Amino acid sequence: MTGMIIETEKGKWEIICGLEIHCQIISNSKIFSGASTHYGSDANENVAFIDAGMPGMLPSLNERCVYQAVKTGLGLNAQINKYSEFSRKNYFYADLPQGYQITQFRYPIVGEGKVTVDLSDGTAKEIGIERMHIEQDAGKSIHDMAPDKSFIDLNRAGVGLMEIVTKPDFRAPEEAGAFLRKLRSILRYLGTCDGNMDEGSMRCDVNVSVRPLGSNEFRTRCEMKNVNSVKFVMTAIENEARRHIEVYENGGEIAQETRQFDPSTGKTKAMRKKEFAHDYRYFPEPDLLPLVLDDDYIARIKADMPELPDAKKSRFVNELGLTAYDAEVICENKETADFFEKAAKGHDAKKVANWLMGDFFGMLNEKKVELKDSPVSAENLGKLVELVTSNVINGKTAKDVFAIMADTGADPEKIVEEKGLKQVTDTGAIEAIVDEVIASSPDNVAAYKGGKTNLIGWFVGQVMKKSQGKANPGVVNNLLKQKLG
Amino acid sequence: MSDLTKLTIAEAREGLKKKEFSSVELTKAYIEKMEANRKLNAFVLETPEIALAQAKISDEKYAKGTNGILEGIPLGIKDLFCTKGIRTTACSHILDGFEPQYESTVTGKLLEAGASILGKLNLDEFAMGGSNETSYYGPVINPHKAKDSDADLVAGGSSGGSAAAVAADMCAGATGTDTGGSIRQPAAFCGVTGIKPTYGRCSRYGIIAFASSLDQAGPIAKDVRDCAIMLNAMAGYDPKDSTSAKIAVPDFESFLGQNIKGLKVGIPAEYRPDGLNAEISKLWDDGIAKLKEQGAEIVDISLPHTKYALAAYYIIAPAEASSNLARYDGLRYGLRVPGEHLDNMYINSRTEGFGKEVKRRIMIGTYVLSAGYYDAYYLKAQKVRRLIREDFIKAFEKCDVILTPTAPVAAFPIGDKSMQENPINMWLNDVFTVSVNLAGLPGMSLPFGVNAQGLPLGLQLIGKAFDEGTIFKTASALMTEKK
Secondary structure (H helix, E strand, C coil): CCCCCEEEECCCCEEEEEEEEEEEEECEEEEEEECEECCCCCCCCCCCCCHCCCCCCCCCCCCHHHHHHHHHHCCCCCCCCCCCCEEEEECCCCCCCCEEEECCCCCCCCCEEEEEEEEECCEEEEEEEEEEEEEEECEEEEEEECCCCCEEEECCCCEEEEEEEEEECCCCCHHHHHHHHHHHHHHHHHCCCCCCCCCCCCEEEEEEEEEEEECCCCCCCCEEEEEEEEEHHHHHHHHHHHHHHHHHCCCCCCEEEEEEECCCCCCEEEEEEHHHCCCCEECCCCCCCCECHHHHHHHHHHHCCCCHHHHHHHHHHHHHHCHHHHHHHHHHHHHHHHHHHHHCCCCCHHHHHHHHHHHHHHHHHHHHHCCHHHCHHHHHHHHHHHHHHCCCHHHHHHHHHHHHHHCEEEEECHHHHHHHCCCCCHHHHHHHHHHHHHHCCCCCCCCHHHHCCHHHHHHHHHHHHCCCEEEEHHHHHHHHHHHCC | CHHHHHHHHHHHHHHHHHCCCHHHHHHHHHHHHHHHHHHHHEEEECHHHHHHHHHHHHEEEEEEECCCCCCCEEEEEEECHHHHHHHHCCCCHHHCCCCCCCCCHHHHHHHHHCCEEEECCCCHHHHHCCCCCCCCCCCCCCCCCCCCCCCEEEEECCCCHHHHHHCCCCCCEEEECCCCCHHHHHHHHCCCCHHHHHHCCCCCECCCCCCCCCEEEEECCHHHHHHHHHHHHHHCCCCCCCCCCCCCCCCCCCCCCCCCCCCEEEEEECCCCCCHHHHHHHHHHHHHHHHHHHHCCEEEECCCHHHHHHHHHHHHHHHHHHHHHHHHCCCCCCCCCCCCCHHHHHHHHHHCCCCCCHHHHHHHHHHHHHHCHHHHHHHHHHHHHHHHHHHHHHHHHHCCEEEEEECCCCCCCCCCCCHHHHHHHHHHHHHHCCHHHCCCCEEEEEEEEEEECCEEEEEEEEEECHHHHHHHHHHHHCCCCCC
16 A cells, blocks of 8 residues: 545645653553552552652662563564663643653664554555653643642553554554454553553553655654554544645745644644743653563564464464455454364364354443453353254254353253254255145146246245254255155 | 860770770760750751760779770760651751661661760752852851861861861761762861771661762761771661672771781772862872882773763762652651642642752652653763773772762852852762762772862772772872871
8 A cells, every 4th residue: 555645726735743752651650659559549649758769769660660661662673672771751730749740752662563453455564663762651730620720640640651652654544443443452462451441541642644646855854743543543633634734835934842632523723832842851761770681581582472463364274274464353352263263173263253253242342341240251151153063953044052051051962952953954854844745735836847946045044944944044045856756 | 184185086995994084084075075066057857865874884884894995985876867756857857856766887886886866967968069158057167278268168068067066076987878978078178087887888777878889888087996886886787778788797906007018009090180279289199109108009090981970970979869869758657748629738748848949859850760861861871880880890990999089179168159150060079079970989088188278188999899808008108197
């Protein structure tokens, strides 16, 4: 895919976009203190002395956050830097108690990497990762509790973040959307970030510029901070690009600035110009030693890596015979993929995939339940498919059995047994019914023989009815054709 | 009973063990001295009830034989150490009424060893100063006076309260901190002994930060042995301070009295500039002679980048300070001066809360870290710092310990005009001490003599990283029969 070309009366334009994504690290305690990271506690419940910037308090690095960052770096196919350094980013704000954020500046823990995204036209694109560093989150200012006061909640202050910076490789909103979904999927597979954009555990800053199609220049970019859903990111990119084009085509210039995306209008508006931007006065954090990792440590984390979506997807295609599309859908979510694998074990994987993506997902949607709360277990779904493939029941009966499973959670084998739904494959028994039907419908037999061969469906229906749906439809068909000549 | 406050910690400890007197008696003697010498302004907070309560517990421990190594010894604590439930201000208006809910690791270790806290000692505001005149609570007065003048003299800084209190027997020993000479220079001015151990030897946890890569805690005491006893209790790795060293702490007292025959003592040429005060030069020569007498070998060494040390120090220390002091914003503790908006509240609180010298250093630090100046100042200063460290590494290939003067002058009158008008003149007093901080090395000041006016002068011993032992050994040789 060549990206989105925006065509106006005056010319064709190309979008240049890069993303910076802040991902909250999954860890029990904060990155530099022992306070809990639990989301949803009462205000200021999870605050250590250092988180409140008390005098004389020192940060000490939570090794778990380092582990999670290295794991994420490996998941992004990125360089793990064995030497990295913490720096202070200095600015005053009420929810930043120390007056500086401890982050990484010149020497981040993770260097260049790449992520492959699949696009709707069936092509794939590689997105470059520029770097990833770890840092502490700020607290939250609450301005709407009293007319003349602001309140500060420091529960989030000091929670570990991974900031992932991509290269300016996106040429279309769709690519950015696909990347965010892919990134979220990787993070969830790894268990390093829960990726919930609506809860703010994953936050996206979007950098956009445009250029005339065919040119190689990079024009002034604008940054939109904290765009909070995949859909909004895509809208923001397109609308911001169109704004740039309009300015350029009217002879104007784009100023480098930070803009705010308004989800209700889909438009962006200026927040602060670069000339009023902070001078963050970065310098190496003297309270923390440089972070030095050895090969063994990295190797141990490598050994702990789960199978990631790309690898799983190609295994499902190559070994289980799934189509690329089915594999992609099933692998986006690790829980789904795990459920599928459990269901497919020892059974026809392709048929299990069809059931999963059809009736099964339909049932979850209808009942509005999460996969983990599904009344139909993976084992039982597998058994149901097996009952069909081994001709114990036919497809139509299977749908009825599935409906009972969805209501009761029962084992399909037991349902078939108890309700006597096993299909009849005994040719003798079916032949008796066929003969009975043929004998009782001379008119239709004559019509069939006279050339109305589509009456075969009617004959099959009669036989099935008389067998209470249990006759094997294949056997019925064959016998009828034989006997009707 | 003779004056118990004249006893060293080692002597007092013996007396307590032998039950010649109780810890309560010893503590009461110090409380009387502390109250009698209030005019020196050494203590900014007296906590006699706390000290007495601790003394009672200590007496019980001596009775049971469960006494710690500093059991029942009353100490003064520099008001830069956070002490749980005891007001801690860094002698700044901006920390008005601040009572930490946590204990610094160093004071915690001293308490655990059985020491008691007589009160909090005066210092230059946030330890920024060399004469204890920048304190919000006013200057400390040196217990010593010149023979021919009645003028009050400075106690040195920033640990001026600590040095004066020890010199005036207002406490048995005191904690200090040293960022550019803040233990050694006031110890020299007041005629007492103080050591800044190797960077990383003592935990910085709970010490209000001035310049994190330079700050280090250490004792100021009546003699070398007392410093060793106190440092034994103060030192050690602390997981709460990532920069503290995972290195075993030897018994520093065991180095005292060791033979120094064959010990190589380095004398750096750069520490004897043309204009060096003749009395200080003579003192240094006397020290050299005394070590030689005892079999030490004197080695000429060079520390070629010494002349850049002061400039590098006055970039790095303010840079770190400008960031460390950002947290004092009036929001969560200490002084708050309201303002219409958040920014006004910051400006009002910090304008009123910080003194002139602190503001000066915040301004310098902010400037040298700013975009466009960082490389020219901060980065350059860090390069100089590396060169200075390498100077010492090379010098220590030729010698075991280095002997220099502690300061280029003796104590000067409070309110000295040239220094008040030009802060550079004040900063020049740190010329012999800052290199040691930049290199992270241990350094000790010893009261080796007096000038013609009878004012104390100090000699400094500089050791290899984590080799305080050799300093203690050399110091005890230098101070034999000199007590």
